Structure formats: C-alpha cells, structure tokens
Amino acid sequence: MTTAVAAGAYPFLAEGGLGADGIYIGRDVHAEAAFCFDPFALYGRLEGFTNPNMLLAGIIGMGKSALAKSLATRAIAHNYRVYVPCDPRGEWTSVAAALGGQTIALGPGLPGRLNPLDAPARPAGTSEEDWAGEVRKRRLLLIGSLAQTVLGRELQPMEHTALDVALDEVVGYTSRIGGTPLLRHIANVLANPKYLGGTPASPERLASAAENLAHALRRLVAGDLAGMFDAPSTVAFDPTAPMLTIDLSRLGTAGDDTALVLAMTCASAWMESALADPTGGRRWVIYDEAWRLMRHVPLLERMQAQWKLSRGLGIANLMVIHRLSDLLSAGDAGSRGRALAEGLLTDCSTRVIYRQETDQLATATTLLGLTSVETDAIAALTKGRGLWKVAGRSFIVQHLLHPTERALFDTDARMHTTPATHR
Incomplete structure (x- = not known):
C-alpha cells in the first residue's frame, strides 16, 4: 500500500522532529532518528516557541548534569559562549579547563576578588550621560x-x-580621587550619618534606616564573605573566552544558603x-543547582529580568x-517568590524532564500541563533519557555521550574509586 493509505489505516505516532539545525543531543526514541536542538534556530520558526530559555529537572543520578555540560560543550562548536555564574560544587572547573575557558574560584583564603560595582564598558552608540544613569541603576539594584x-x-x-544618597x-x-566604588565604601557612608545630608528626609529617620543597611552589608565587608567582594577585582572579564x-x-x-x-x-x-552587550553573540547562561536559589526573592528578581531580556541580548x-x-519552595501560593518562580517556568519554551519520583508526579503534571501518557513516561525514564517539551511538542530523547565527554563529566568518579589498602 502507499504511505498515505498506511497512515490512514494506522496513524503514525512519532513526531516529525525539530529539524537538523543545532546541537546534536542524541536519539529520538520514538522516531528512531537523531535529535538536534538550537533555541535560536527554533525561535521564529516553530509556532509557540517564544523564547530561548530552558528548564532541566531530574532526580540525582539520572544524567541531567551530563546533559547540561554536554549542551554547553557542544554549543561552543556552534559559536556560543557559555557562562556559569554559580558553580556550588566546583563541577564545571574541569569542563572550562578542557575547553580553554576561565574559572574564577572564590572563597575564604583564596586570592580571587570580584568587585560587583565595576562599571561595564559603555556600549557603542550610548551617550556617556545615558550610560552613567544605567550604571547607577544597576548598582542600586545590586546593593538593594x-x-x-x-x-x-x-x-x-x-x-x-539612604542607599541612593550613599551611592551618590x-x-x-x-x-x-580616580578610584572605583567598593561595597565597603557604601557600608562606611551608611554607618556615618554625617555623609547623608542634603536630603529632605528627617536626619534621625534616615540615620536609623542607614544603620540597618550598614549592618546588612557588613557581612560582605567584615563577615564570612569578607575579602571576596569588598576590594578591587583581581581578574578581568575576557569576553573572548569560550567559557x-x-x-x-x-x-x-549545607545549611544556610x-x-x-x-x-x-x-x-x-x-x-x-x-551579558548586557547586544553585540556579544549567542550565549548560554547556566544556573546549576538552581533549586538552592528559589527561597531568595531578590535573586529571583534578577533572574527574571535576565529571562525577560534573553531574546534582545542573545542569551x-x-x-x-x-x-x-x-x-x-519559593513561597506560599500568591506570594511574590512563588509568582517569580512560576514566571521563570512560564518563560521557558523548552522543558526537559528526567525521571521524577512517584510523589512528585502530581506537581510535575500540574506545573507542566502533562498528559497522562507523559506523566507515566517520566516515572519510568531510564538514565540519560528525558521528556523534552518544546513549545507544546513532546519527545522522548536518549542523550548520547562521546567517551571523552563521559570521562570529563563523570560526577560519580569517587563512587567507583577503589579505596587504598591500609596496612
């Protein structure tokens, strides 16, 4: 019979795929075909694909970290650059080194310093006055x-x-004096009310408000984070580095995050x-272990701003x-934190779900709008196999690793190491 007759007698069940453009991921299990993905290639071509952002979820040991690192590694071959602003376990250091990238290690006793109040280079076509206002706004948002x-x-x-006056x-x-603003300068001004004059506010009330802020910033100046963000930067940002x-x-x-x-x-x-340079090319920004950040509304607000600007910035x-x-966990229903977290999910046109435990299926179904077939599928997924939801279309994809990638991404190395014999 012809394929048209066969399709009418027994409708084809496999999706047509997303095309051959982009990063090779692995095998489409149902179609028995290669599965490729590139958010910028899909934008404007796939109906319902409104942004390049992506969510990746999965229980420990199912291969989600390998997929994230594989995406980053292969993206560089497609002229992307990769930024990981937070690596809580140090797992990306070896990946960056293998790709000729840069790692900045921060912590007590380490020499690395980052001054978050550094002013970015002024983009071409932006006046000095407009850029000064933009830099001031960013610094206020950060300190706040x-x-x-x-x-x-x-x-x-x-x-x-008080923050406005102190920053100015x-x-x-x-x-x-030809220097750069530092967080300890801000803390010092807030701690000394005599520097906060010249405003219509009540001096007593302004001094009281400034005192609370000074104590809040003291943790970064004299507390457990002292020496990391309260001094001039010891490293320079290299926009040409691949990672x-x-x-x-x-x-x-562990404990307090x-x-x-x-x-x-x-x-x-x-x-x-x-990230703010629109001529910086296509970039991936990877928030690993993002579950640890969900309880902190200020950081969720910063992430949301970056999610919203992703298309314009090429991120x-x-x-x-x-x-x-x-x-x-970002907050109770109706809270600001919950709204921000769910907003991040809404602004992800691509959702990749690796296996979920049985007690998590109801939540996953509700948040993602899964069908009963998809819900059953994510409960039985094997290692490296995930449900890809791309603008409403669904695929079961087996992620395939090159042996070199497998060795580089192995997070279970210590589990396989034979302990030394003690005599």
Whole structure:
C-alpha cells in the first residue's frame, strides 16, 4: 500500500522532529532518528516557541548534569559562549579547563576578588550621560538585592533613599580621587550619618534606616564573605573566552544558603558587563543547582529580568533543578517568590524532564500541563533519557555521550574509586 493509505489505516505516532539545525543531543526514541536542538534556530520558526530559555529537572543520578555540560560543550562548536555564574560544587572547573575557558574560584583564603560595582564598558552608540544613569541603576539594584537578602525582607522607602544618597556620595568621592566604588565604601557612608545630608528626609529617620543597611552589608565587608567582594577585582572579564565559570564550592554546601546567594548575586552582577552587550553573540547562561536559589526573592528578581531580556541580548538561560516542587519552595501560593518562580517556568519554551519520583508526579503534571501518557513516561525514564517539551511538542530523547565527554563529566568518579589498602 502507499504511505498515505498506511497512515490512514494506522496513524503514525512519532513526531516529525525539530529539524537538523543545532546541537546534536542524541536519539529520538520514538522516531528512531537523531535529535538536534538550537533555541535560536527554533525561535521564529516553530509556532509557540517564544523564547530561548530552558528548564532541566531530574532526580540525582539520572544524567541531567551530563546533559547540561554536554549542551554547553557542544554549543561552543556552534559559536556560543557559555557562562556559569554559580558553580556550588566546583563541577564545571574541569569542563572550562578542557575547553580553554576561565574559572574564577572564590572563597575564604583564596586570592580571587570580584568587585560587583565595576562599571561595564559603555556600549557603542550610548551617550556617556545615558550610560552613567544605567550604571547607577544597576548598582542600586545590586546593593538593594544584597541588603534584602541579608535582612530577609523588602526594603522600606527610607532605606531606598539612604542607599541612593550613599551611592551618590561614594561615586562622587571615588571619581574625584580616580578610584572605583567598593561595597565597603557604601557600608562606611551608611554607618556615618554625617555623609547623608542634603536630603529632605528627617536626619534621625534616615540615620536609623542607614544603620540597618550598614549592618546588612557588613557581612560582605567584615563577615564570612569578607575579602571576596569588598576590594578591587583581581581578574578581568575576557569576553573572548569560550567559557567562564564562578567556582563557589568553598562556601559550603549545607545549611544556610545565604552566603552562596550573596556570592552569586555579586558574581552575576559582575558578569553583566558581558551579558548586557547586544553585540556579544549567542550565549548560554547556566544556573546549576538552581533549586538552592528559589527561597531568595531578590535573586529571583534578577533572574527574571535576565529571562525577560534573553531574546534582545542573545542569551539562552538554562535553569537546573531536581524536582518541579523546587519551584514551589519559593513561597506560599500568591506570594511574590512563588509568582517569580512560576514566571521563570512560564518563560521557558523548552522543558526537559528526567525521571521524577512517584510523589512528585502530581506537581510535575500540574506545573507542566502533562498528559497522562507523559506523566507515566517520566516515572519510568531510564538514565540519560528525558521528556523534552518544546513549545507544546513532546519527545522522548536518549542523550548520547562521546567517551571523552563521559570521562570529563563523570560526577560519580569517587563512587567507583577503589579505596587504598591500609596496612
């Protein structure tokens, strides 16, 4: 019979695929064909594909880290650059080294310093006055985010005024002496009310608001993060490097994540000098272990801004979590944190789900709008096999690794090492 007759008698069940453009991922299990993916090749060509952002979720040991690293490694061959603003476990360092990239390790006792108040280079076509206003806005957002994270609440109007005045005072002083604003300069001004004059605000109320902010910033100046973000940068951003990672593994991996979130906020602000350049080419920005950041509204706000600007800046954001319920940990239903986390999911046209535990299926089904067949599938996926939801279309894809990649990405090496014999 002809294929037309066969299709009518027994409808074909396999998707037609996304085309051959882009990064090779592996094998489309149902179609028995190669599966390739490139968010920028799909944008404007695939109906419903509205942004290049991507969510990757899966329980430990199912291969999601290997997929993220494989995407990054292969993307470089397609003229992407890759940025990892937060590497909590130091797993990306070897990958960056193998690709000729750069890693900046931050932590107590390490020589690396990043000044998050560094001013990015002024883009071509932007006036000095307009760019000065943009730099000021970014610095205020950064300092406000840091203070909110430490205080655990939103800032009050008087506290915003204190930050405005303190930043202007510091920028004016450092410009006169030819220096660069530092966080310790901001903290010092906030701690000394005599520098906060010249505003219509009540001096007593302004001094009280400034005192709280000074104590909040003190953690980065004299607390457990001292020496990392309160001094001039010791490294320069290399926009030509194929990969740049920020290794934060020395900050600890258990208990309170506040130090990690503060460090990531500073590191990501420092990276914005490259991300904000619309001529910087196509780039992946990978948020590994993103589940640890869901409880911190200021950082979610910064991520949301980057998600919204992804198309204009040529950025594909990749958020890696364990479970879909990690998004719900951002806050109670109706809260600002929950709305931001769910907004990040909404702004991901591509969702890749590796195996989920049985008690997570209901949450995954609700958040992703899965069919009953898809829900059953993610409960039985094997290692390296995931459900790809791309603008409403579904694929079961087996990720295939080259032997060199397998050795480079192996996160279970210590589990396979034979212990030494003790005599």
